[in-house]
Amino acid sequence: MINARFRIELPETVWIAEVSDEFPRATFRLLSGYRTDDTALELGEVTAERPADVVEAIRSHPSIDDCDRLQSEDGRALTKYETSDTDLYEFVELSSLTIEFPVDVRNGWFEFDLTGTREELDRLQEVLDSASLSYELLSLVGSAESEGPLTDRQREVLEAAVREGYFDVPRECLLEELADDLGVDTSTASVVIRRGESRLVKWHLTGSANGRLE
Incomplete structure (x- = not known):
């Protein structure tokens, strides 16, 4: 919006x-x-x-x-x-x-x-x-987009990653531990995080989760 x-x-x-x-x-x-x-x-x-x-x-x-x-x-x-x-x-x-x-x-x-x-x-x-x-x-x-840049699932996973310290330097939570906490396999957690990060970066730079820099 x-x-x-x-x-x-x-x-x-x-x-x-x-x-x-x-x-x-x-x-x-x-x-x-x-x-x-x-x-x-x-x-x-x-x-x-x-x-x-x-x-x-x-x-x-x-x-x-x-x-x-x-x-x-x-x-x-x-x-x-x-x-x-x-x-x-x-x-x-x-x-x-x-x-x-x-x-x-x-x-x-x-x-x-x-x-x-x-x-x-x-x-x-x-x-x-x-x-x-x-x-x-x-x-x-x-x-911003009408429902925000993230899907509900992406928001849920990223909020858990922040809460558990996955993005901290140094990391306080491994991907395997985060996936286990969420009840999903490691590859699924990795994909959701990467896509959520991508949407956040595009939204921040262009105002659209699907935008492109010209």
């Missing part, structure tokens, strides 16, 4: 792009939302010097059908609104991803986190390239 954070330029036609351009120092945080037919219901937070002005700009935008300010305090306002602009959800459907909240918007750009497979990440980049949208990969905080 991959955990990544993207920063993507909003299309000018999206309502939040217009409002964030009008208030470039404000931060918009989409806390939750879902689409129902031709509209989307969303819960959003605004952080700004004068959040009431930003909320009023949201309420008066043609794409906003309804807007309620739920909470307001110095520099922050929480709003619930309905919008006819569902481009964000259509974009997500094209990339076959789910929305991970919160989604942050600042000065015409939005940032979001993605957790998925390498194939899903590649598909997202294809969608962005075909849409001619400017984007940045801000971080790639983790990369």
